[in-house]
Amino acid sequence: MKYTKKIVIVGSGVAGISAALKLVDNNYPGELITIIDKGNDPYIRKPSEVMTGFAGAGGFSDGKLTYHTAIGGQLSKYCGEEKAYDLMDQSIEMWKRFHPDPSKIMYSDPQAEPDFIKPYFGLRLFPVYHIGTDYLHEIGKRWYQYLVDKGVKFAWNTEVTKIDFKEQSVEFKIDLKMPFPNKSYGYEFYDELIFAVGKSGIDFAQSLSDDYKLPTEPKSVQIGVRFESPQKYFQKLIDISYDFKLYQKYENVSLRSFCTNNNAAYVAVEETYGDVTYNGHAKKGEEFRNDMTNFGILMEIKGIEDPFKWSRDVVQECNVTNAQTEEKLGGLYYSPNQSRQPSNTSEGDKVKAHEIQENVLPLIRTSFGGYFEYIEDFIDQMNKVFEFGDDWGMYIPEVKYLSPEPLVNYTNLALNEYPNVHFVGDALSARGITVSGAHGIYVAEYLLTNVTND
């Protein structure tokens, strides 16, 4: 086949680089692929740049690669169960391929829910591969070098600010930083566009959705807290499932533990729309061991009219700003009887969070519209199983902004009105590494068979 069409990928996150790899592995000329990212290449990307740069949020995450179609967002909806597993296999294989020592990847595949959980929670069972943040950096460098060697062009520190779907062009600004503190602007034309901006591009995705009045699929609210406690209390469950998913279901609310980190587990600040929310990651190196466990306790609330605005309002109410200096002090941290304080990040700084006491909890319950009690109840019930007493804390809030999911053609994830614009990863409906990568590969497979001049 002769390929001549120019592919522009906006976002060098998990989905974007998986698409590029699949393309060049199948003889798509790298010179015809341009990847534009507002962050840095993997050699100079700093640990504080959690969300941007080569491999995106996945590149500085905990690197837990889940392997189940019920986890990590929508995949089988587009391509069916069987194809979804094929794509997830390919996605995981890419991370193994660039790993300096694949034998170091941990794998867990729990088979049965233990009896001590049953009276209180359901436990979702699924396989997971665990890479760890430090190995992700090494994988990122190797993956990047491979793509560069294949001729793929990268534009770093370059933020796409406009896309004209009709003219087939993207407009960008380049942050030249010091010693050139001015911004430079430019255009790039495309034949096919892969839109892979992840969560850090959520506001941009929203503006495109508004400008082009893109039809969307309905979404629910996903909000909660990041829970943290010494690992010893959870060890009996961790031994069965590293990234355990406890869940409870009520009429219009379901709760689940989300993204568990252990051994060398750190709480991470995520900044979206200028507000602080929380997440977590784990390191592999023994020097980082802190014997802590952290995970999100997330509620999915159905029936809220404008879930996106509702979640943003809650997040804003849980953020504290210094009234005089207007400095953002972060989200909130609560530990019963102040028995714990916010932990250190993996870089040794305190996690940015404003400590609160019992008397502030009623305000938080109000901010969460009466749903916060579900989380408190979840923690009470965990306490019955794991007996951690007061030895825990929570960072408020953790949120999954489910960006409005554009309606796409399920065969190629392209907008119905603009069939050469493909949405992938978290910018579409993914919520994890394996599925984001699988989206990218799915689109690449489509392009390999359909975008040719022959």
Ligand SMILES: Cc1cc2nc3c(=O)[nH]c(=O)nc-3n(C[C@H](O)[C@H](O)[C@H](O)COP(=O)(O)OP(=O)(O)OC[C@H]3O[C@@H](n4cnc5c(N)ncnc54)[C@H](O)[C@@H]3O)c2cc1C
């Ligand atoms: C702290 C943390 C821990 C996580 N841990 C896990 C985990 O263990 N397992 C798991 O499965 N998932 C985890 N996740 C989620 C996972 O990282 C994401 O689901 C995944 O990275 C999404 O891939 P993506 O390609 O869609 O977006 P991303 O990987 O976020 O990449 C998007 C890229 O687009 C770029 N970008 C954004 N806007 C623009 C623009 N306008 N112009 C140019 N470039 C732009 C960004 O710089 C970024 O590089 C974690 C996330 C975080 C933040």
